[in-house]
Amino acid sequence: MPEHSNRARLARRxxxxxxxYPRSYRHRHGAEIVTTLLDAAAADGDRPSRSEVVDLLTSGIRFRFRVWGAAGILAAITSATFAAVALGAFGGYLGWQTAPPLPSNAEVLRMVEPALPPGASAQPQRWDFIFDDNPEYTDPRWAYLVGGTDEYPAGKVFFQFTYPYDKPPQQVVAGADKQLRAAGWQPADRQMSGCCPETALHRNGWLVEVFSEGHLDESHYGLQIAVARTTPAAVLPLTTAGLLAGGLAGWLVAAWAFRHIQESSPARRALVVAVFGAGLLALLPATALSTLTLTASYFTSHHPTEPAWVGYTFIFFRPLAYLGAAAIVGGLPLAKLSTPSRRGPLTA
Structure with missing residues (x-):
């Protein structure tokens, strides 16, 4: 019986x-494919040939990604885009968790000493987080977690000064910029026009920002000098990995749902499409904002402004994102239930 044993092993492989291949395809065609492959195999063979292995693996993967028709392709592209932005933002979030703690007050003083006004004795203020809701807000924490925020600043250690109008802010900021460059800091960003000039310089993973805070009263304006983090090295690789993984996952989910609703009734199909569509529509504001900040993160590595995930923290966008994610997660079993139950010899 060696031949029978070989054939059984070959069939299992x-x-x-x-x-x-998707389960529905295996139920319909699996037995036929295995029989055809066994008929074409050598009589004493117990392993698939290399070409058979490659062909079956690549064909199965291609089939899982397969959608057809304009509606199916549009749904897959949309799903892939939304998932890519979400996982890209999550990758950026993970990358930022590798950021070092902010330096001590004494270290900050040494860093910004060239930019400090002569005889300055201001006490530094500390925001010892990576990114978070504005600490000056007095709303309860749950309000931010549920409803989002309109300010999501980076952590920093900063000094605030008051200047009379006889010292133009452009002159003060430009002077601080010059002194910091002379001390070895490299330019990251500079904007000297308008009411609130600012400059930013980086060195050894730290960012010094000097900017006018605008008019305080009829005769004074505010100036802030801050030390913050530059973007950690892990952020862009993890963001890119998230974008790629999200794009693939989003397309796969759309293709899976598309296959499952093909044989459902028109009413059930319309319900599934409506649920997924409502979920994507609710996620659109957060996704659009995070798309902008995610794109910007590739061009402002030394001077980060907003993190890639800021869209999912923004006021009103955050609760909409919660609702959208819940609708999509809830729509998955609804799409699954749209497919009549089938039983076959190749259940896995």
Whole structure:
């Protein structure tokens, strides 16, 4: 019986390779494919050939990504885009968790000493977080977690000064910029026009920002000098990995749902489409804002402004994102239930 044993092993190996195909396809065609492959195999063979392995694996993967028709392709592209932005933002969030703690007050003083006004004795203020809701807000924490915020600043250690109008802010900021450059700081950003000039310089993973805070009263304006973090090295690789993984996952989910609703009734199909569509519509504001900040993160590595995930923290966008995510997660079992139950010999 060695030949019978070889054929049984070969059939099991073919079935394992067919696991790359969707279950519904295996139920319909799996037995036929295995029989055809066994008929074409050598009589004493017990392993698939290399070409068979490659063909079955690649064909199964291609089939899982397969959608057809303008509606199916549009749905897959939309799903892939939304998922790519979400996981790209999450990758950026993980990358920022590698950021070092902010320096001590004494270290900050040494860093910004060239930019400090002569005889300055201001006490530094500390925001010892990476990014968070504005600490000056007095709303309860749950309000931010549920409803979002309109300010999501980076952590920093900063000094605030008051200047009379006889010292133009452009002159003060430009002087601080010059002194910091002379001390070895490299320019990251500079904007000297308008009411609130600012400059930013970086060195050894730290960012010094000097900017006017605008008019305080009829005769004075405010100036802030801050030390913050530059973007950690892990942020962009993890953001890119998240974008790629999210794009693939989003397309796969859309293709899975598309296959499952094909044989459902028109009413059930319309319900599934409506649920997914409502979820994507609710996620649109957060996704659009995070798309902008995520794109900007590739061009402002030394001077980060907003993190890639800021869209999911923004006021009103955050609760909409919660609702959108809940609708999409709830729509998955609804799409699954749209497919009539089938039983077959290749269930996995």
């Amino acid at each position: 073919y079935r394992r390779l067919l696991l790359t």
